[in-house]
Amino acid sequence: MNPELSPFRPGQPVPTEFFVGRIKEIQCVRSMAKASAQGRFKIGFISGERGIGKSSLAYFVRRLSDRECNTAGCHVFLGGVQALNEMVRKTFDRLLKESVDKPWHQQVSEFFGDHVRKVGLLGVSLELDLKERDLSILTRNFVPSLRNFLDKLKGQKDALFLVLDDINGLAASEEFANWLKSTVDEIATSDREMPLCLLVVGLEERRRELVEKQPSLGRVFELIDIAPWSDEEAAEFYQRAFQSAQAKIETAELNTLVQFTGGSPVLAHEIGDAVWRTAKNLEIDAREISQGIFNAAEVIGRKLLEPQIFSAIRSERYRSIFRKMADKPQMRFRRSELAARLTNEEGKVMDNFLRRMLNLGAIETDADVRGGYKFPNRLHAFYFSIVAKREKGEKLR
Numbered sequence: 424m425n426p427e428l429s430p431f432r433p434g435q436p437v438p439t440e441f442f443v444g445r446i447k448e449i450q451c452v453r454s455m456a457k458a459s460a461q462g463r464f465k466i467g468f469i470s471g472e473r474g475i476g477k478s479s480l481a482y483f484v485r486r487l488s489d490r491e492c493n494t495a496g497c498h499v500f501l502g503g504v505q506a507l508n509e510m511v512r513k514t515f516d517r518l519l520k521e522s523v524d525k526p527w528h529q530q531v532s533e534f535f536g537d538h539v540r541k542v543g544l545l546g547v548s549l550e551l552d553l554k555e556r557d558l559s560i561l562t563r564n565f566v567p568s569l570r571n572f573l574d575k576l577k578g579q580k581d582a583l584f585l586v587l588d589d590i591n592g593l594a595a596s597e598e599f600a601n602w603l604k605s606t607v608d609e610i611a612t613s614d615r616e617m618p619l620c621l622l623v624v625g626l627e628e629r630r631r632e633l634v635e636k637q638p639s640l641g642r643v644f645e646l647i648d649i650a651p652w653s654d655e656e657a658a659e660f661y662q663r664a665f666q667s668a669q670a671k672i673e674t675a676e677l678n679t680l681v682q683f684t685g686g687s688p689v690l691a692h693e694i695g696d697a698v699w700r701t702a703k704n705l706e707i708d709a710r711e712i713s714q715g716i717f718n719a720a721e722v723i724g725r726k727l728l729e730p731q732i733f734s735a736i737r738s739e740r741y742r743s744i745f746r747k748m749a750d751k752p753q754m755r756f757r758r759s760e761l762a763a764r765l766t767n768e769e770g771k772v773m774d775n776f777l778r779r780m781l782n783l784g785a786i787e788t789d790a791d792v793r794g795g796y797k798f799p800n801r802l803h804a805f806y807f808s809i810v811a812k813r814e815k816g817e818k819l820r
């Protein structure tokens with residue numbers, strides 16, 4: 424069917440009406456926002472694997488709290504940012520941009536003074552023009568600067584809801600860990616109120632990395648860990664999306680979709696979209712569902728995988744091992760279990776294969792199990808299991 428009409432949006436923030444589940448997590452962040460609107464500083468870490476819905480949750484609660492708690496929301500995407508100064512620049516730049524069209528824009532413009540530059544065609548958008556020296560000062564004086572910013576908003580907004588999203592590049596740096604720690608300490612030891620709700624978003628490994636560098640951070644974060652959807656939630660998502668487009672799908676087919684989704688929202692959008700494109704009309708049948716799932720794997724492979732991984736899993740030498748490694752839709756496996764299923768010939772090159780896959784980031788060692796491996800996320804697990812099925816000429820069910 425026409426891709427333009429697809430109710431699925433892979434890779435984009437989900438519209439509120441398709442947002443499914445996360446009730447506990449929403450409540451938790453929402454009460455943090457409420458406390459901050461009463462002057463209390465709150466800091467949380469939203470963790471979970473890639474595509475599980477961390478950014479979407481932050482986005483959803485931010486909208487909610489802007490309405491309910493009169494916060495000024497600001498969502499900063501820091502993917503690829505590795506230096507603290509750059510993070511601070513992006514944060515203040517985002518604060519400026521978020522204020523455009525809002526009643527408090529005047530105050531924000533005054534706050535930034537002649538650092539605001541009009542850019543773009545006809546000067547329609549604004550940008551913060553900060554020199555390295557200004558940035559270093561802002562970074563060192565982050566807390567007082569934010570206080571001044573909040574003072575400016577007084578009477579208009581009760582608190583700042585600040586999301587530092589995708590801190591994966593920063594988490595490895597000592598500088599960031601120290602900065603975060605001293606920011607938290609500075610606020611905690613001050614006797615003034617700090618109406619700030621700060622949410623740091625990243626992979627769980629990154630949170631651990633941060634806490635290793637600054638163990639006391641482990642105690643200050645409220646943890647919001649995003650788990651995969653339950654089967655009921657995944658089913659609810661598909662039902663709502665298909666219904667909104669008047670498409671029909673039988674329960675057995677819905678179950679197949681849920682089974683392959685493995686609780687991953689990003690996969691649900693990819694699979695849903697691929698099924699939508701494959702289907703001829705609004706009565707979606709079993710064959711179209713299967714074909715859609717195979718097509719989704721193709722799309723994910725193209726978006727996700729390095730060309731070297733493709734060639735490794737297709738090479739004559741490794742192909743048969745790959746099929747045995749990936750033929751179950753699970754996230755983990757043991758070296759010994761895999762070895763037991765290989766022929767002598769395959770066994771000889773297994774360790775080379777595993778090393779190659781590790782180096783390429785297609786698998787990771789599983790810290791919890793000796794001789795254990797796992798796929799870095801559900802997207803990899805899905806892709807590999809579908810390709811293994813296709814290679815073996817199997818049907819989906």
Ligand SMILES: Nc1ncnc2c1ncn2[C@@H]1O[C@H](COP(=O)(O)OP(=O)(O)O)[C@@H](O)[C@H]1O
Nearest residue numbers: 434435437442443474475476477478479688689
């Ligand atoms: N609760 C949800 N309901 C519906 N769709 C969701 C939900 N959470 C995430 N998604 C969708 O899944 C995809 C990945 O979500 P995202 O928030 O970007 O994940 P993350 O930040 O953890 O990598 C997006 O297309 C998003 O629209």
Ligand SMILES: [Mg+2]
Nearest residue numbers: 477478479589
């Ligand atoms: Mg994200």
